[in-house]
Amino acid sequence: MRLPRPPSPRVRPRQPSQRAKETGRRDVLLIERWPGLGTIPRVPLVDTPTPVTHLEGVSARAGTAVYAKRDDATAERYGGNKVRKLEWLLGDAREKGARSIVTVGGYGSHHCLATAIYGAQEGFEVHAVLFPQPSSPHVSEVKRAMIAAGAKVTTVRTAAAVPFAIAKKVARLKIGGASPYLIGPGGSTPIGTLGYVAAGxxxxRQIDEGEIPEPAAIFLAAGSGGTASGLAIGLAAAGLVTPIVAVRVTGPLAINGPTLSRLVQNTVSLIRFHDGRFPIVANEAVRAIVIDGRHRGPAYGASTGAGEHATSLAGGDDLRLDPTYTAKAFAALLDAARDQTYDGPLLFVSTLSSAPFGPLLTNALG
Structure with missing residues (x-):
């Protein structure tokens, strides 16, 4: 559905930053359109725009046109949705004078892996507090890559022990003068969510330019809510309100209507503080998000039969899924296609890095 499109402010093209000149990356469209956001610290990491592709094999099997936003290719070294958030989170950490990063996730956390890789690249010492999740070769591979990237890992026996472990870690780093910066699960703070406002x-623009048709619904995996919230805000700001099906892979306390509403409201407030020309779209964004908790399985990280089927089907179009997040979101899309829940093409946001793991494991021990 189209909203009346807010007028784009007429501004002179911004000169690229020194970092953009060095990396060859240009400033994100979000900043070009609302230049006040250029005052928010950011570390350019993402190769934008990520492509959108037609999944021909899946479309033939599903009976409806299915497309993918290939955020698995956000960066060559290691992609996925977390890289978009880290651009802004690491910029904020640097601005605050931090020397170390403390974050949290499951044993196979892609967020912790991405933070380890790009935190170290930007000169931070990265500490990850990890809680248990069902074991699999993929989980073990992610944990090994995290350690290979230089992360200092602390494991706890239960998720309930995480707050104490983080508090202890932060206190020790402060005493040692390491100036820690804390990034919560998934990096889903208003600062981190800016990455997906930019993606929206x-x-x-890709829809407007005809790269793909306007989707009837967008499907993505939701662990902490930042990806869904940011995407909804960015699309609404561009005049497009499309149902965003946030397929919940964590418990209902981690992601629910009130938590997403707060994150959306706080993110829009942050944006408008820096550029008052950004439209007031929080209510539209909140209404666009549909939480689907039917595919979580028996526990966080547990694989499901529907997810395994989705993984097999997506593989025919060279789309890689993981059992914890993206397989469940793709299974929800296939259900919607089968049940004809939405009248029109469906879009899947591919958030699992497609970069090869071999180079990441080169220095892994064990």
Whole structure:
């Protein structure tokens, strides 16, 4: 559905930052359109725009047109949705004078792996507090890559022990003068969510330019809510309100209507503090998000039969899924296609890195 499109402010093209000149990356469309956001610290990491592709094999099997926003290719070294958030989180950490990063996730956390890789690249010492999740070769591979990237890992026996472990870690780093910066699960703070506001504006332009048709619904995996919240804000700001099906893979306390509403409201407030020309779209964004908790399985990280089927089907179009997140979101999309829940093409946001793991494991021990 189209909203009346807010007028784009007429501004002179911004000169690229020194970092953008060095990396060859240009400033994100979000900043070009609302230049006040250029005052928010950011470390350019993402190769934008990420492509959108037609999944021909899946479309033939599903009986409806299915497309993918290939955020698995956000960066060559290691992609996925977390890289978009880290651009802003690491920029904020640097601005605050931090020397170390403390974050949290499961044993196979892609967020912790991405933080380890790009935190070290930007000169931070990265500490990860990890809680248990069902074991699999993929989980073990992610944990090994995390350690190979230089992360200092602390494991706890239960998720309930995480807050104490983080508090202890932060206190020790402060005493040692390491100036820690804390990034919560998934990096889903208003600062981190800016990464997917940018992605939403980027996707809206790709739709406007005819790279893909306007989708009837967008499907993505939701662990902490930042990806869904940011995407909804960015699309609404560009005048496009499309149902965003946030397929919940964590418990209902981690992601629910009130938590997403707060994150959306706080993110829009942050944006408008820096650029008052950004439209007031929080209510539209919240209404666009549909939480689907039917595919979580018996526990966080547990694989499901529907997810395994989705993985097999997506593989025919060279789309790689993981059992914890993306397989469940793709299974929800296939259910919607089968049940004809939405009248029109469906879009899947591919958030699992497609970069090869071999180079990441080169220095792994064990």
């Amino acid at each position: 504006v980027e996707l809206a």
